Amino acid sequence: MIEFRNCDIKFSESFSLQALNWCVSPGESWAILGANGSGKSALVSALLGHGTVTRGKRRLLIKDTSVISLEEQDRLIEREKQRDDSDITDKIAPSTPVSEMLDEVCVDHQLRDRLIHDLGLVGLLGRGFRNLSTGESRKVLLARSLIAGSSLIIFDEPYEGLDREAAALVHETLSGMAGLVSMILVLNRIDEVPNFVTHILTINEGLIKEQLSFSDRAEVHRVLSQIGSLRKGPRQLPAPEEQADQKMNEDGSLVRLLDGRVAYKDKVVFEQLDWQIFPGEHWQVQGPNGSGKTCLLGLITGDHPQCYVNDLSLFGFRRGTGETIWDIKRHIGFVSTALHWDYRLSVSVMKVIISGFYDSIGLYARASEKQQEIASQWLKLLGLDKRANDSFAALSYGEQRVLLIARAMVKHPALLLLDEPCLGLDEVNRALVLSLIDLVCQAGKTTLVYVSHHEEDKIDAIERVLNLS
Incomplete structure (x- = not known):
């Protein structure tokens, strides 16, 4: 399905992915881990066909790929803002209802109905997308990707912005889809690597450092420990420019x-x-x-x-x-x-x-x-x-x-x-x-x-x- 062989991919004058050797087969679920700036986002871009291949071979045999990320939420919100003509008409345009957001990409109506129930979206169907909370819009984005019939789904922090109950629902939904589609999860939180993941990849400074089977618990623990010790915490805060007086209400509250x-x-x-x-x-x-x-x-x-x-x-x-x-x-x-x-x-x-x-x-x-x-x-x-x-x-x-x-x-x-x-x-x-x-x-x-x-x-x-x- 996906293959990078001795592949260098250039994204800018200062950053490239280097010496990529990585294969993703149908039905596999991968977790990509690394520090901010390590190259996780660039690797996702490479999966989507972006970047210039300067050496080696890149094969992307995927017809349809869906991406779930904060940036994708941002893109949809920007789309909704562009549809809002209130600056011209002085009338507030209604945001696209959740039901329409789902229907515009749906190829599996039976799965759509099940996800609406499983993810608790019934009460959101008539609400505008821009009026949802971060967690609610995240669940809608997940449902959109799963019902679009994609061969590969890329999740950038699938549990971020979700409360405990919603995160459990999303985890259960993804577990049910594991093996049916290929999934790549870009994760920052170590303890959120789900048990259905079949492989782990770690990346640092544009280089793949480890590729491990998730069943190899000892190796996984060692790699995750390395990621957790990449940087040291702060010792003290810089002083402020000046010490401002606190103004309070009559009862002494802020x-x-x-x-x-x-x-x-x-x-x-x-x-x-x-x-x-x-x-x-x-x-x-x-x-x-x-x-x-x-x-x-x-x-x-x-x-x-x-x-x-x-x-x-x-x-x-x-x-x-x-x-x-x-x-x-x-x-x-x-x-x-x-x-x-x-x-x-x-x-x-x-x-x-x-x-x-x-x-x-x-x-x-x-x-x-x-x-x-x-x-x-x-x-x-x-x-x-x-x-x-x-x-x-x-x-x-x-x-x-x-x-x-x-x-x-x-x-x-x-x-x-x-x-x-x-x-x-x-x-x-x-x-x-x-x-x-x-x-x-x-x-x-x-x-x-x-x-x-x-x-x-x-x-x-x-x-x-x-x-x-």
Whole structure:
């Protein structure tokens, strides 16, 4: 089905896959593992026929290939945005319903009906794709790929963005398809390598390091241990540019929400929610996909329009009483998948860090020497100091996420909001990020609100939990 024989594939002047010798036979299931920037994404591109073969042979005997990834979610969201003609007509165009998203690719209606039931999509069929949560849209994307009749399905982090129940449903669905189609899973989280995988491939710096049968447990453990020790964690955070005074509400809180409610027509996301965040009291927000975790963070940042119809006070301001959005945002650091999708400008890695001082997407002011020095310290901490002048777009997806988290932390904000901050990160960078977050908690200056589905990503310094289920 797939064969690379002594194959070099060039993607840019600075990066090539080298000496590839790899075969994938029909019905096999492979897991591809490696650090961010190791070449996993390039290898997937090579499977799709991209890149220039400069030596050896590449044979791709696949008629139909489906890809499930955060980038594919991004592509579909961009497609929906292009269909929205509201900028021209002043009317909000309805997003494509989930049922139509499935029907437009379906070649197996019996499987479609089964997946709608198995993945819990019945209640989503009439909803617009753009209105789904990250986890809900992920399940829709999975169903689309499986019902399209593809010979090969490539999954880039199939479990990311899913709560425990949804991840179990996806795992069960993939297990049922194993052997019927060829599957390639690009995984960052070591403990999510599923038991139906038949082979493991590890890659580093564009070179395939190991190809192992999954039944060889001793060898697999050795390779996974090597991946987990590729980088060291951080020791301390760079100092902020200046120590800002924390502004608080009359009751001493940073955030106070009374009888909070978010609803869309007859659908209530959450209601009767009372929540206060005091300085130094870190919170983890939990709940299944669609429970309103991202909506709640949007109320705080001001990005959700219903923040003005709620009794919400932040940093001494009650929302809707004449405060500007920057009166709020200057106290907040924020990272989410949506922010990552929006950060599309062709700016340098260094400028991405510096933009955190200005809460901007892109950099539109001249940075001070001190800001440049602090940004350099962050890049060194993250192991990206040699790529300071590279384009943000040239980084791998995981490296981009690490950089955006550093951007949010650079000013040591009063409140740091992290919506699934480890989404799309490999084991090494996940450990790096969790260490950074833990240090922020221990510093005592920044209060953390942290959304995560994974219990193993728990931060020891976080003792308070808000469950929206």
